[in-house]
Amino acid sequence: MSERAAMRIVILSDIHANREAFDAVLDAARALSADETVLLGDLVGYGPDPEYVIERCARMVEDGALCVLGNHDQAVVHNRRDMSENAREAVQWTRQRLSDAHVAFLGTLPLSAMSGDRLYVHASADQPAKWRYVRDTDAAAASLAASDASMIVCGHTHIPALYYQLPGRRPIRFTPIDNVPAPLSPLRRHLLVCGAVGQPRDGNPAACLGLIDTDKQSATMLRVPYDYNETARKIVASGLPPWLSMRLKIGR
Amino acid sequence: MNQQSGSDLKPGDLLDGIELLERRPGASMAALWNARSPAHDFPLIVKIPFVEPGQDVSMLVSFEVEELIAKRLSGPHVPRFVASGDIGRIPYLAMEFVTGRGLAEVAAGAPLPAAEVGEIGAQIAAALVSLHRQKVAHLDLKPENVILSSRGAVLIDFGLARHAELPDLLGEESSLPMGTAAYMSPEQVLGDRTDTASDIFALGCILYQLATGVEPFGRPQTFAGMKRRLYHPPRRPRDIVGAIPRWLEAVILRCMEVDRAKRYADPAHVLSDLQHPEQVPLRENGPARRGVLASMRDLFRRSDDQALVGNPVARRNGPSTILAAVDLSSAGDPLIQEVLAETARLIATRGDSRLACITVLKTEILGSTPESDESGASIYLKRLVALKDWARPLHLPDTRISFHVLEAVAPAEAILNYARHNDVSHIVVGARASSAMRRHLGSVSTKIVAEALCSVSVVRIKAVEEPAHA
Numbered sequence: 001m002s003e004r005a006a007m008r009i010v011i012l013s014d015i016h017a018n019r020e021a022f023d024a025v026l027d028a029a030r031a032l033s034a035d036e037t038v039l040l041g042d043l044v045g046y047g048p049d050p051e052y053v054i055e056r057c058a059r060m061v062e063d064g065a066l067c068v069l070g071n072h073d074q075a076v077v078h079n080r081r082d083m084s085e086n087a088r089e090a091v092q093w094t095r096q097r098l099s100d101a102h103v104a105f106l107g108t109l110p111l112s113a114m115s116g117d118r119l120y121v122h123a124s125a126d127q128p129a130k131w132r133y134v135r136d137t138d139a140a141a142a143s144l145a146a147s148d149a150s151m152i153v154c155g156h157t158h159i160p161a162l163y164y165q166l167p168g169r170r171p172i173r174f175t176p177i178d179n180v181p182a183p184l185s186p187l188r189r190h191l192l193v194c195g196a197v198g199q200p201r202d203g204n205p206a207a208c209l210g211l212i213d214t215d216k217q218s219a220t221m222l223r224v225p226y227d228y229n230e231t232a233r234k235i236v237a238s239g240l241p242p243w244l245s246m247r248l249k250i251g252r
Numbered sequence: 253m254n255q256q257s258g259s260d261l262k263p264g265d266l267l268d269g270i271e272l273l274e275r276r277p278g279a280s281m282a283a284l285w286n287a288r289s290p291a292h293d294f295p296l297i298v299k300i301p302f303v304e305p306g307q308d309v310s311m312l313v314s315f316e317v318e319e320l321i322a323k324r325l326s327g328p329h330v331p332r333f334v335a336s337g338d339i340g341r342i343p344y345l346a347m348e349f350v351t352g353r354g355l356a357e358v359a360a361g362a363p364l365p366a367a368e369v370g371e372i373g374a375q376i377a378a379a380l381v382s383l384h385r386q387k388v389a390h391l392d393l394k395p396e397n398v399i400l401s402s403r404g405a406v407l408i409d410f411g412l413a414r415h416a417e418l419p420d421l422l423g424e425e426s427s428l429p430m431g432t433a434a435y436m437s438p439e440q441v442l443g444d445r446t447d448t449a450s451d452i453f454a455l456g457c458i459l460y461q462l463a464t465g466v467e468p469f470g471r472p473q474t475f476a477g478m479k480r481r482l483y484h485p486p487r488r489p490r491d492i493v494g495a496i497p498r499w500l501e502a503v504i505l506r507c508m509e510v511d512r513a514k515r516y517a518d519p520a521h522v523l524s525d526l527q528h529p530e531q532v533p534l535r536e537n538g539p540a541r542r543g544v545l546a547s548m549r550d551l552f553r554r555s556d557d558q559a560l561v562g563n564p565v566a567r568r569n570g571p572s573t574i575l576a577a578v579d580l581s582s583a584g585d586p587l588i589q590e591v592l593a594e595t596a597r598l599i600a601t602r603g604d605s606r607l608a609c610i611t612v613l614k615t616e617i618l619g620s621t622p623e624s625d626e627s628g629a630s631i632y633l634k635r636l637v638a639l640k641d642w643a644r645p646l647h648l649p650d651t652r653i654s655f656h657v658l659e660a661v662a663p664a665e666a667i668l669n670y671a672r673h674n675d676v677s678h679i680v681v682g683a684r685a686s687s688a689m690r691r692h693l694g695s696v697s698t699k700i701v702a703e704a705l706c707s708v709s710v711v712r713i714k715a716v717e718e719p720a721h722a
Contacts, residue, residue, distance in 0.1 A: 164419060166309060174419035183320050183418060186338055187312065 011210030013040035013155030017047030018198030021207040024226035041070025041122030048234040069109035119149035123156040158201035163191040181218035205251035295349040314411040329379035352401030363465040375405035380519035387416040393454035447564040456507025499532040512562040520675040570601030571678035587682040612663035664699035
């Protein structure tokens with residue numbers, strides 16, 4: 001039996017080397033005085049500041065934060081090329097920027113982490129290294145079936161969603177409303193897909209910060225505005241694919 | 253997990269400090285107990301769902317939904333939330349026990365006089381205004397779920413309700429229509445659980461029943477029976493009870509429009525019509541009676557059910573009821589043109605908003621009748637004519653506008669009072685340039701801004717700055 005101490009958990013998913021978004025979200029997180037901080041993978045890729053993000057994440061891990069591996073992190077470590085063109089270019093660009101120590105840090109990250117009755121994993125819990133997206137109830141059912149955890153928290157899609165599952169039944173999908181706590185039910189298992197810090201794709205360009213409150217039994221997608229024009233400028237200046245700067249401004 | 257159900261509890265048992273007194277008879281979904289708690293100076297009712305294994309899951313989900321919504325609701329039109337038990341251990345919901353007359357009991361005496369139907373309807377409409385403002389659609393409004401208490405109508409049982417910002421746990425479990433057949437809106441019959449306008453349809457059914465003594469659609473047991481309401485309007489209330497006034501029939505039938513584009517979208521508008529019967533626009537023939545040809549056409553149109561019920565009331569922005577305070581005491585006053593311009597801007601933000609045009613006829617003593625001028629026309633009538641002339645450039649249909657000449661000693665009080673009782677969401681009022689006298693006595697606009705419960709636009713004619721004196 002897991003203990004039921006009240007906890008506030010802050011989740012940062014898909015930072016993607018976006019320094020401005022990361023800083024803004026950490027600023028906002030400070031006021032939440034979290035008991036647990038989770039870095040949910042894809043620290044790098046797409047964005048112009050991989051060294052900064054890795055170094056800051058490494059310090060957070062030293063201070064007790066949990067951190068799991070994302071597919072972009074893995075691609076940097078293993079020089080993988082089986083990705084979309086923009087992602088592949090960004091991975092190559094990132095590899096050239098990073099020192100061995102940076103890459104070594106990414107290499108230490110686990111595919112998933114358990115804390116209490118919660119499982120943290122970047123993509124679907126169903127064979128995490130396959131990096132399956134959880135975009136619909138079928139994928140959510142497969143992810144939930146692959147674990148005993150009462151709650152699974154993942155990212156990877158950059159689009160927030162919360163799935164509710166009663167024992168023996170199909171999960172129900174809900175799109176959490178920004179900044180409005182979505183209830184969690186003690187009768188159900190949950191799968192929370194966190195929005196992205198560094199490259200939102202749900203139409204809202206503001207960075208997304210996940211907050212789970214086990215006392216209030218709620219999960220909230222907090223949206224934090226940041227200076228995406230600056231990040232976009234750096235992306236263009238550094239020679240990364242221009243679409244990666246465009247999409248930050250429209251949140252797609 | 254050791255789940256406890258209602259069956260092994262007995263009077264005197266305590267649930268988190270709440271003492272169970274007596275189990276109420278009936279209730280199939282949950283055990284209901286009268287209860288009390290030293291922490292609360294009002295009687296309680298405790299609902300404990302039956303959670304025996306093998307029980308229908310929708311029962312538990314319905315309890316989950318009610319608990320989620322009940323603890324988020326506030327105000328006089330819902331029972332006060334007291335506590336709830338962890339649904340994973342001992343699920344229960346403790347609420348205020350609302351004392352008053354159950355509407356079901358009142359409805360047993362139907363048909364009721366029109367004045368009483370209007371009064372009860374206004375109370376329920378006011379409760380819906382409060383509920384819908386809190387982003388909740390009840391979706392099972394019926395006499396059994398309305399209590400007429402000293403603080404107005406109180407709505408109970410949120411087991412089928414829908415909160416716009418919460419997951420629809422019930423709707424996602426089943427696509428079957430949920431609700432009570434006699435009062436269910438056509439869109440609910442088709443499985444739509446998103447629209448607060450469904451409650452307005454149910455209110456129409458309740459008023460129909462109170463006014464005629466007949467349930468408009470009976471109590472169909474089958475899906476096909478429930479769907480009949482999409483194609484066949486009920487008998488007109490005045491064909492059942494000839495004494496029903498035309499205005500009441502018009503309000504009832506507009507609540508019960510199948511097409512949501514024609515139905516009232518906002519309970520505040522139902523409230524306003526029920527409180528001002530003389531302002532209800534009457535249609536010549538009411539809804540067209542469908543001929544054989546139309547019925548035939550319907551037979552081939554069944555695939556268009558969705559088109560019949562129209563689109564849900566979109567989450568509308570902008571004020572739903574606007575009050576324009578028009579000072580007509582001095583002829584040719586340019587300030588009222590500014591008030592008109594601001595009013596026009598506010599009306600334009602929302603296609604279904606309503607405008608209440610108000611002018612105050614100042615009387616010296618409370619209750620004194622306004623005098624007539626030399627021509628014999630009462631000042632009251634002249635003001636009404638002037639008020640309608642003021643609003644003419646807005647070109648609003650009579651379903652969206654009403655005119656009120658209020659007689660009062662204190663204009664600000666009269667305007668505020670009207671705004672409070674008619675759920676006004678935005679007041680437009682003019683302000684004169686500052687003067688020593690006004691600063692001393694306080695102006696109408698100042699008092700309205702200070703005391704209104706809604707937004708207020710204060711309109712002023714831009715002063716030309718005097719060059720500073722040397």
